[in-house]
Amino acid sequence: MAIRYVKSAEMVDPVMVACWPGIGNIGLIAVDTLRRSLKAEELAYIEPWDFFYPNKVVIRNGEIVELGFPGSEFFFKHTPNRDIIIFTGEEQPAEGGRVYAEGGKAYTMANMVMDVAQKYGCKRVYTSGAAVAPIHHTTRSRVWAVPNTEGMVAEFKQYSNTVFMSDVEGREGLGNITGLNGLLLGVAKRRGIEAVCVMGEIPVYLQGFPFVYPKGSRSVLEVLTQALGISIDMSEINRLSDQNEKELTGLYDKLPPEIKIQLDRLRQATVAAPESSEFITEEDKKKILDDIDKFFKRGSGG
Numbered sequence: 001m002a003i004r005y006v007k008s009a010e011m012v013d014p015v016m017v018a019c020w021p022g023i024g025n026i027g028l029i030a031v032d033t034l035r036r037s038l039k040a041e042e043l044a045y046i047e048p049w050d051f052f053y054p055n056k057v058v059i060r061n062g063e064i065v066e067l068g069f070p071g072s073e074f075f076f077k078h079t080p081n082r083d084i085i086i087f088t089g090e091e092q093p094a095e096g097g098r099v100y101a102e103g104g105k106a107y108t109m110a111n112m113v114m115d116v117a118q119k120y121g122c123k124r125v126y127t128s129g130a131a132v133a134p135i136h137h138t139t140r141s142r143v144w145a146v147p148n149t150e151g152m153v154a155e156f157k158q159y160s161n162t163v164f165m166s167d168v169e170g171r172e173g174l175g176n177i178t179g180l181n182g183l184l185l186g187v188a189k190r191r192g193i194e195a196v197c198v199m200g201e202i203p204v205y206l207q208g209f210p211f212v213y214p215k216g217s218r219s220v221l222e223v224l225t226q227a228l229g230i231s232i233d234m235s236e237i238n239r240l241s242d243q244n245e246k247e248l249t250g251l252y253d254k255l256p257p258e259i260k261i262q263l264d265r266l267r268q269a270t271v272a273a274p275e276s277s278e279f280i281t282e283e284d285k286k287k288i289l290d291d292i293d294k295f296f297k298r299g300s301g302g
Contacts, residue, residue: 001050003112006042009120011077014083016117016125017224020092020180025211026200027128028088028179029237030220037232040075046112048072051093051105073110074116074204083227085120087113092180105178108135110187117193124194126227128220131165131180131199132207136266137248141201141216143223144168146177148189150195159223165199198223205263211248215241 009130019031022253048069056068070091090292093105131144144165145156156162172195176182177197188195200216218237 001108003044004047005044007044009043010265011076011078011083013084014085015228016075016085016087016113016122016126017127017228018087018089018113018181018184019128020089022023022179022181023130023132024200024202024216025110026130026202026213026216026220029212029214029217029240030128030200030224031086032088033217033221033237034224034232035075035088037236038077038079038230039085040077040086042082043074043076044116045074046072046109051109052091055091067105069207073154079151079228079230083120084228084230085122085200086115087116089180106183107187109123110180110183113121113129113184114187114191114193117188118191122193124196124201125184125188126224127181127184127195127197129177129197129199130207130213131201133168133201133205137203137206137215137245137252139267141194141213141219143219144201144249145196145223146182146185146190146199147194148185149194152194155227156196159226161219162198162223174213174232198227203266205266206248209251212244215221217241288294 015029017026017034021028028297048071051071051072054067054069057064058068064111070089072089073087075086075088077086089109093109095103095105096294114125133142135141140161143159145159145162145164147153147156153164156164176211177185177199181197182236183199185195198220200213200220202213206213214237218241221232221234221237249275252263257265
């Protein structure tokens with residue numbers, strides 16, 4: 001396994017933004033939108049052989065020429081305020097049939113990503129993901145922040161629409177981030193590098209379905225661009241978010257009335273406020289998920 005560089009680059013005090021797929025692909029959509037908006041150039045990639053099985057064949061001029069593997073690529077961009085390295089992984093190197101990476105392969109990949117960060121002198125790393133929350137799909141997603149150093153707390157308190165995961169009601173200061181988007185924070189901390197995960201909220205009733213959720217991605221991008229001190233064209237993510245909300249509302253309108261009554265209570269729920277418990281409890285959330293699961297199983301014939 002190795003990191004292959006495709007271009008040499010000189011950078012001054014860069015930061016890194018890194019992400020892998022997760023629930024609703026919230027983080028990956030945000031980071032990939034950032035990459036494309038900045039027109040970032042390819043810098044390097046991690047060889048896939050020891051992490052993944054091939055997932056496609058590559059065809060050129062009608063001929064199969066090679067096997068295709070999930071990509072793990074680095075990009076870079078010089079901006080007026082700072083240099084930025086962007087890493088996107090198309091898949092997490094999971095083992096044993098798991099969805100999210102853990103174990104030896106995950107730890108190795110996280111360290112390889114941090115090797116690139118340290119090679120160029122990155123003093124901060126951003127990752128992103130999803131925060132499953134009792135919200136309605138028509139409401140604005142907030143961003144949950146999880147920094148790996150106390151020194152970053154004051155900074156992120158300044159950003160609008162942002163809460164700390166440890167402050168969310170019912171968590172009692174605790175929580176976990178599944179997969180490489182969380183593991184990278186710990187690897188960075190061991191190397192003495194600041195890192196923070198910014199997670200966009202996704203409604204609790206969508207967490208088990210293969211839906212993307214660009215509304216959460218948009219909120220993440222709003223915080224990331226503030227933190228990076230840059231401005232990007234948000235028209236694409238706004239269009240995706242609006243289109244996705246229309247599609248979800250169309251599906252929502254087909255739900256049985258008894259399920260819609262439960263979900264409508266989420267319009268008022270605010271997970272950071274103590275009074276939210278009067279709107280939805282853990283028992284309520286379980287019932288919502290069970291009812292929706294049964295509804296979709298009936299619709300698909302089981």
